[in-house]
Amino acid sequence: MIPFIRSLAVSALLALPVVASAQDAPVLAVISHPVEDYAAWRQIYDDFSDEQQAGGVVMEQVYQDPADPNNVTVLHGFESLEAAEGFLNSDELKSAMEGAGVAAPPTVTVVTRAD
Template identity: 40%
Template sequence: MAVSVILHRVADYDAWRKVYDSVAQMQTDGGVTQESVYRMADDPDNVLVLHYFNDVDTAKAFFANPDLKDAMQRGGVQGEPRIEIFE
């Protein structure tokens, strides 16, 4: 099993969340078996996303998908997201 930890700032959480929810099928197709989203208590546009995968290779392939990068841009992700994968 693998888990990815994604930290990023978004321009507007509500706008980002609409895009995030719209790509649920991309997550399923990319091997995400479970996901959860959290917002920093004192900074609601600072977002933590956890994605679970069956293995590290599947997680790496998911994050290499250019459609994911496009979705992040459409969602208003600011700067380069921090993405860590753990097994």
């Protein structure tokens, strides 16, 4: 079910009106993982917004599996591949994910805008 959700999330993002910061994000990270409790996870995710911005996140969206709300897909936009890799490999992100109740290792796909 997770590959379907990832595909659905990317399709939904492409159908959204373009926001200035998303329009300028040539790199997209698609992160899917189950969480123990969505409400608890979401609070920690929202509280991590300053670290996201400091890490180069210029656009973010959160999606849930309609059949299992504890299965989430997060889209993060970045201005460079280096920014994406730095943020996704940061100790701060790993610590926040552990504290937020991420229940399994995430599936992460990083893509760049095609010319």
